[in-house]
Amino acid sequence: MENVEINQGEIKVKFDKPVIGKVSFADLGITNEQLHNNTGFLRIVFDMEGIGEHHYFQVPTIEVSYQENLSETHWMCEFNGTTLVDKLDHHGHSTVLLLNRKTIANLEHHHENKLVVHAEFPQETHLIAEESYINFFK
Secondary structure, eight states: OOEEEEETTEEEEEOSSOOBSOEETTTTTOOHHHHEESSSEEEEEEEOTTOOSOOEEEEEEEEEEEEEEEEEEEEEEEETTEEEEEEEEEEEEEEEEEOOHHHHHHHOOSSOOEEEEEEEOSSOEEBOGGGOEEEEEO
């Protein structure tokens, strides 16, 4: 089971086993109210330290949906301190982040494995938990 901790501008999701397939933020126990962002910055930490034996999905994916049609968002993903994605997303109601499975597997440690997603929004943003998801494991 996963454990979710919410702080101002930060969401931490700690896994103790692989969660197979496409899983919405709502399925992880995160609500729309917790995803309301009025600071412009959001940090999501996926802590995979205690998951044990697992296999990554062919293309690990994070999709984040929001109510607003945002002009430009800046996204950065890092795994164990190494940047995997650093991109600007232009105009829309969602962002899809595709991660390199082999890079993640090569960066894994025996104990600490954290995927950190940083988002910078141009305005107050309402993320949609039911339409935002991760797909990390198969």
